[in-house]
Amino acid sequence: MKLCMIGAGYVGLVSGACFSDLGNEVICVDSDTNKINNLKNSIIPIYEPGLGELVKKNYKSGRLSFSTDLPSSIKKSNIIFICVGTPTKKNGIAADLTQIFNVSKELSHYINKFKIIITKSTVPVTTGDKVEKIISKKVKKKLFSVVSNPEFLREGEAIRDFIYPDRIVIGTQNKKTNKILKQLYSPLISKGAKYLNTSRRSAELIKYASNAFLATKITYINEIANMCEKLNVNVEDVSIGMGLDKRIGGRFLRAGPAYGGSCFPKDTRAILSTAKQIKSNLSLIKSVINSNENRTKILTERIYKILKGNLKNKKICFLGVTFKANTDDMRESSSLKMIPAILKKGALITYYDPTGEKKEFKKFKNIEFKNSIKAACVNSDLVIIHTEWNDFKSIDFKKIIKKKNFKLFDMRNIYSTEKMKADKINYFSIGR
Numbered sequence: 001m002k003l004c005m006i007g008a009g010y011v012g013l014v015s016g017a018c019f020s021d022l023g024n025e026v027i028c029v030d031s032d033t034n035k036i037n038n039l040k041n042s043i044i045p046i047y048e049p050g051l052g053e054l055v056k057k058n059y060k061s062g063r064l065s066f067s068t069d070l071p072s073s074i075k076k077s078n079i080i081f082i083c084v085g086t087p088t089k090k091n092g093i094a095a096d097l098t099q100i101f102n103v104s105k106e107l108s109h110y111i112n113k114f115k116i117i118i119t120k121s122t123v124p125v126t127t128g129d130k131v132e133k134i135i136s137k138k139v140k141k142k143l144f145s146v147v148s149n150p151e152f153l154r155e156g157e158a159i160r161d162f163i164y165p166d167r168i169v170i171g172t173q174n175k176k177t178n179k180i181l182k183q184l185y186s187p188l189i190s191k192g193a194k195y196l197n198t199s200r201r202s203a204e205l206i207k208y209a210s211n212a213f214l215a216t217k218i219t220y221i222n223e224i225a226n227m228c229e230k231l232n233v234n235v236e237d238v239s240i241g242m243g244l245d246k247r248i249g250g251r252f253l254r255a256g257p258a259y260g261g262s263c264f265p266k267d268t269r270a271i272l273s274t275a276k277q278i279k280s281n282l283s284l285i286k287s288v289i290n291s292n293e294n295r296t297k298i299l300t301e302r303i304y305k306i307l308k309g310n311l312k313n314k315k316i317c318f319l320g321v322t323f324k325a326n327t328d329d330m331r332e333s334s335s336l337k338m339i340p341a342i343l344k345k346g347a348l349i350t351y352y353d354p355t356g357e358k359k360e361f362k363k364f365k366n367i368e369f370k371n372s373i374k375a376a377c378v379n380s381d382l383v384i385i386h387t388e389w390n391d392f393k394s395i396d397f398k399k400i401i402k403k404k405n406f407k408l409f410d411m412r413n414i415y416s417t418e419k420m421k422a423d424k425i426n427y428f429s430i431g432r
């Protein structure tokens with residue numbers, strides 16, 4: 001099939017590369033000329049394991065191409081995926097749909113034969129109705145079909161999640177469209193992915209309800225972890241014990257820093273905004289958002305406590321600053337709030353992240369990027385493991401840190417408390 005992905009960001013690029021790998025002809029269109037030129041040279045704008053190889057292979061084979069020319073790309077394709085960003089509005093909590101509506105307007109000029117238009121970006125319920133209305137101003141209704149097909153990819157695991165999805169959700173009541181899309185996804189369905197055809201509005205809400213639920217699960221275990229710390233209970237055992245109940249499930253029950261990234265914070269705010277607009281009560285999600293914001297404060301307080309309230313000239317090292325491992329994404333990472341708060345108290349920070357130095361910290365004094373774990377840790381009074389990169393899972397801290405009484409705060413519970421006790425390391429972790 002001939003596909004066009006509008007927006008070569010996370011969603012568009014990963015899905016485009018994966019669809020081309022399944023044998024489809026895919027054009028990824030983006031208005032950013034620099035990005036498109038780089039992609040033609042296999043320079044990938046994001047850090048995502050395996051993506052570079054996949055892009056290179058399929059670009060070479062001719063199945064995957066890159067362009068800034070929207071009109072010709074639309075004309076050549078049968079299925080068009082809208083994959084542009086839907087960030088939180090500057091003043092408020094609703095999703096900003098400017099890019100979605102601009103693209104819908106633009107593409108309506110180039111529909112010359114039947115096309116399926118899919119919103120893959122995360123969009124609030126009724127966005128599909130609005131996209132349809134915009135396009136129908138220029139195009140007869142029988143020449144297009146607007147579908148919601150949300151993506152459920154996790155950064156750092158995106159290719160695996162595309163190939164082995166738990167489910168594929170297609171929101172359309174048009175039988176012909178559904179048949180074509182079922183065929184498009186048939187290589188994944190035959191490997192076991194569940195295919196759900198539902199209404200467009202349901203599909204849109206499934207995405208938000210799923211992300212808000214996962215954010216709730218994480219927030220829940222984080223609050224349970226706070227209890228565990230006061231009750232001398234190990235939160236890891238609680239997670240395992242809870243997860244053994246199939247009704248609960250063990251995934252997304254890892255306690256740690258506040259959840260971050262480009263999705264959960266934005267999507268919990270957006271579903272709350274939708275609920276407010278229709279005067280529906282979503283108090284649970286409101287409290288998840290508050291609890292998650294408070295989480296960063298709780299962990300920052302914990303850092304003060306570990307250093308007995310005196311941070312002046314204390315050398316603190318952060319291992320990992322991104323919101324999770326296997327990504328270079330800094331969006332809504334808890335380190336963005338924790339680090340400035342600690343700097344304000346007079347601490348001297350070094351950090352190491354496998355994805356390199358971050359522009360977000362350049363404006364601050366007394367923070368320095370080091371290009372190895374050892375260089376970052378060597379003079380520390382306190383080392384904080386902020387992100388769960390594999391690189392941090394078997395460090396011989398005693399060997400690399402000069403100070404005898406250094407402390408280690410493991411925010412991802414990577415190390416076992418028993419081992420740390422045996423190694424006589426001053427070790428602090430989450431919920432145990």
Ligand code: UGA
Nearest residue numbers: 151152153154155218252253254256259260261263323324
């Ligand atoms: C999330 C969803 O997991 C994807 O299904 C969805 O497609 C995506 O948002 C999206 O809407 O585009 P992502 O934000 O990439 O994916 O990463 P997650 O693995 O979900 O992690 C999000 C945050 O939750 C991270 O800060 C992570 O550290 C935290 N987390 C996750 C925990 O603290 N504990 C856990 O057990 C799991």
